Amino acid sequence: MIKKSMDESKKGFIKSLGGISFEKKDEKNFEFSSTVKETHLNTGGIAHGGFLASIADAGMGSAAHMISEDRRCVTINLELKFISAGKLNDKLIGKVKILKKTKTLIFISCEISGSTEIVASATGTWKILN
Numbered sequence: 001m002i003k004k005s006m007d008e009s010k011k012g013f014i015k016s017l018g019g020i021s022f023e024k025k026d027e028k029n030f031e032f033s034s035t036v037k038e039t040h041l042n043t044g045g046i047a048h049g050g051f052l053a054s055i056a057d058a059g060m061g062s063a064a065h066m067i068s069e070d071r072r073c074v075t076i077n078l079e080l081k082f083i084s085a086g087k088l089n090d091k092l093i094g095k096v097k098i099l100k101k102t103k104t105l106i107f108i109s110c111e112i113s114g115s116t117e118i119v120a121s122a123t124g125t126w127k128i129l130n
Contacts, residue, residue: 013054014054014055014058017034017040017051017054017055018034018035018037018039018040019034020032020033020034020055020058020059020094021033021034022059022062024063024066027067027098028067028097028098029095029096029097029098030059030062030063030066030095030096030097030098031093031094031095031096032055032058032059032062032093032094032096033091033092033093033094034055034091034092034094035089035090035091035092036051036086036087036088036089036090036092037088037089038088040086041088045087045088046085046086046087047085047086047087047090047092047119049080049082051086052080052082052086052092052112052119052120053078053080053122055092055094055112056078056080056094056110056112056120056122056124057075057078057124059094059096059110060075060078060096060108060110060122060124060126061073061075061126063096063098063108064098064106064108064126064128067098067101067106068101068106068126068128071128071129071130072128072129072130073106073126073127073128073129074126074127074129075124075125075126076105076124076125076126076127077124077125078122078123078124079122079123079124080120080121080122081120081121081122082119082120083117083118083119083120083121084114084117084118084119085114085119086112086114086119087114087115090114090115090119091114091115092112092113092114092119093112093113094110094111094112094113095110095111095112095113096108096109096110097109097110099123103128104127104128105125105126105127105128106125106126106128107123107124107125108123108124108125108126109121109122109123110122110123110124
């Protein structure tokens, strides 16, 4: 059974980043959110690229896990493009789309937006284990 929302992203490493909320919209579309906090800022005062990469990886990985019928999935490729700045207290929304699923691989895209514009876009490939 596939769950509509997941709290898996509030455990482990992602918990140390403040957690992310995650929701299944339909069979190919998912959404996650996280808020930029002071600890997520780089020395320039904007969201650190590592923070953005982490939430993209976690959000896309959660989608892979859900569509693989709760089988463990691991990231084998992640490409990220930084487009604009995430600012303190911005609620970042990640829109995740499953592009293709095979027996062993899942291809995914993601767009992360802040309050007014796209902050980052990502694509990646996940390997289904077991």
